[in-house]
Amino acid sequence: MASLNVGNLGEFLREQRRSAQLSLRQLADAAGVSNPYLSQIERGLRKPSADILQQLAKALRISAETLYVQAGILDERDRDEAEVRSVILADPSINERQKQVLLQIYESFRKENGLAPDHEDGDDEAGTSSS
Structure with missing residues (x-):
């Protein structure tokens, strides 16, 4: 940090x-x-x-x-990802399961493009661990 x-x-x-x-x-x-x-x-x-x-x-x-x-708490490059996650999590028009699926898809695209850090151990900073 x-x-x-x-x-x-x-x-x-x-x-x-x-x-x-x-x-x-x-x-x-x-x-x-x-x-x-x-x-x-x-x-x-x-x-x-x-x-x-x-x-x-x-x-x-x-x-x-x-x-x-x-x-200095958050790196500039992490900001966009955090904002996208916040918007998804705050959307009242989709349910919790849909939010989780959407976040997983978003994360997979970021990994595919080499933009997402590997945190496969379930350590998800947005509090979106799967149930």
């Missing part, structure tokens, strides 16, 4: 907050964090957890994976 690049994350968050036309207080309230804590994140003084990043992403209406990449 890469080390957290907190300075760039803070700058990125500030940029996203301003483009969303939110004050620091508004974003803090929407994300469920304190105003001083958010200020410290933006100034690069704090390293937020993945959960906090997810709350901030939701409040900013951007993908959590985008913030994970900025924070």
